[in-house]
Amino acid sequence: MQIIDGKAIAATIKKEIAQQVDEIMAKGGKRPHLAAILVGHDGGSETYVANKVKACEECGFTSTLIRYEDDVTEEQLLAKVQELNNDPDVDGFIVQLPLPRHIDEQKVTEAIDYRKDVDGFHPVNVGRLSIGLPCFLSATPNGIMELLRRYNIDTKGKKCVVLGRSNIVGKPMANLMMQKGTPGDATVTVCHSRTLNIVEECQAADIIIAALGQPHFVKAEMVKEGAVIIDVGTTRVPDSTRKSGFRLCGDVDYENVAPKCSYITPVPGGVGPMTIVSLMKNTLLAATHEIY
Amino acid sequence: MQIIDGKAIAATIKKEIAQQVDEIMAKGGKRPHLAAILVGHDGGSETYVANKVKACEECGFTSTLIRYEDDVTEEQLLAKVQELNNDPDVDGFIVQLPLPRHIDEQKVTEAIDYRKDVDGFHPVNVGRLSIGLPCFLSATPNGIMELLRRYNIDTKGKKCVVLGRSNIVGKPMANLMMQKGTPGDATVTVCHSRTLNIVEECQAADIIIAALGQPHFVKAEMVKEGAVIIDVGTTRVPDSTRKSGFRLCGDVDYENVAPKCSYITPVPGGVGPMTIVSLMKNTLLAATHEIY
Secondary structure (H helix, E strand, O other): OOEEHHHHHHHHHHHHHHHHHHHHHHHOOOOOOOEEEEEEOOHHHHHHHHHHHHHHHHHHOOOEEEEOOOOOOOHOOOOOOOOHHHOOOOOEEEEEEOOOOOOOOOHHHHHOOOOOOOOOOOHHHHHHHHHHOOOOOOOHHHHHHHHHOOOOOOOOOOOEOOOOOOOOOOHHHHHEEEEEEEOOOOOOEEEEOOOHHHHHHHHHHOOEEEEEOOOOOOOOHOOOOOOEEEEEEOOOEOOOOOOEEEEEEOOOOOOHHHHHEEEEEEOOOOHHHHHHHHHHHHHHHOOOOOOO | EEOOOHHHHHHHHHHHHHHHHHHHHHHOOOOOOEEEEEOOOOOOHHHHHHHHEEEEEEEEHHEEEHHHOOOOOOHHHHHHHHHHOOOOOOEEEEEEOOOOOOEEEEEEHHHOOOOOOOOOOOOOHHHHHHOOOOOOOHHHHHHHHHHHHHOOOOOOOOEEEOOOOOOHHHHHHHHHHHHHHHOOOEEEEEEOOOOOOOHHHHHOOOOOEEEEOOOOOOOOHOOOOEEEEEOOOEEEEOOOOOOEEEEEOOOOOHOOOOOOOOOOOOOOHHHHHHHHHHHHHHHHHHHHHOOO
């Protein structure tokens, strides 16, 4: 059993990106610039955005954090999106989700110029991912593809079960895994809350990608000997022994599942760091105009 | 075993559409207008386009057929696409595929205004389908969803195996079947040329949607008793007993598979007529601006 060290791979990729930025600067180019809009003070969102700002520093990017209180209007937010769309210094930007209930998340997402949509949530990028065209790939699925690539994990013809059908993980993950290529060419099954035979599907899987957001959903008896397990779950579970008062809990019962696997990602330190690195890669691609 | 009569359902829907057009006209509205660009003289394409023009007549639409010889340049074709994009009388249009090799099909597809892209091939429509937003749905998958709906076939929690991962059938079909809704909420597996255990996947399926383009690929021994079989295949097989010199052959060994099924679509007369009807529905939606 090998633990997939997302933290180490992410550190390596950030160094690779920083080197590319150095080369751009040496040629007199512009420093890549990622902007982030954060509304309110949700604990998870604060952490994610802080980690993104830190990753920008490590990669040599300029970063701008734009904060609003919870009472920001949709109109104000859309005006800021337009401003960033038109700002030639900003290569890419994100609006940290979730947004307060009075704001239409889909409307805000679609207002972002797809050529600056480094989260890959705009319909143009979602559609191009599905078709197999160059685009800003959704960060978490792309991070997982990168882990499979760097660990030379064979996916061709393998049975891959994706748990969860969300727009930002499950669906794009399924699309990427079924496409021609390496990694890719897998036989993909998407299971979700309505699936009746989820245990049998998992038991037959060579690769399980768990993105349900249900702590310890995947038990040892659901996993085939030698399977590859990718755990996308990051549920905050109360833990009085931690300074923060919580710990992150994956969708996989790691302790009991790990001994049966060929490869497994831990939580934290598996998929999470790769998600942020994918965002950095998209920002670099936006700055160098390699896609659009 | 019940045969799913796509031809009859398609006729019913065309009548429903014609009635809606009558209502639009009675209110002094504009007659829906579909334009089609046909390049060259490919036998299949000629037939498809002729059927589309005929369906427009049945629905009370205006149709325009624009023909080019095989030597049309990409530039000429793109200029015509722009003209149709800007023509306020044309509600929707299609460019019949395949195009000659010297023309970039993807470039032409992306040049079409997504608000007139009634084939649903533009990345914006593909992306919105994946996300679950209103859009012009890809015609064949949408036709299949309509058949499942009109026959009240239960898909929730069912294991649905999609054979084929094409951009115009397999991938959008998988996306629609896994989404929340009725039909939908299925556990979806996509199999393709690289799949190793295709027989086992089919044997476990409650619903098989075959879109490989391989005549009689699905044999009786691959099908579970009581399964629902949707056959998208329409391969032309030489047949000297026919005036045309060929017959259409599905992906399913109908004669031997049908007795085991609860529902099955024949070829021809199953999915084919529904594909054209989906195009008509998209054209009506374009004319009434219900989506964009």
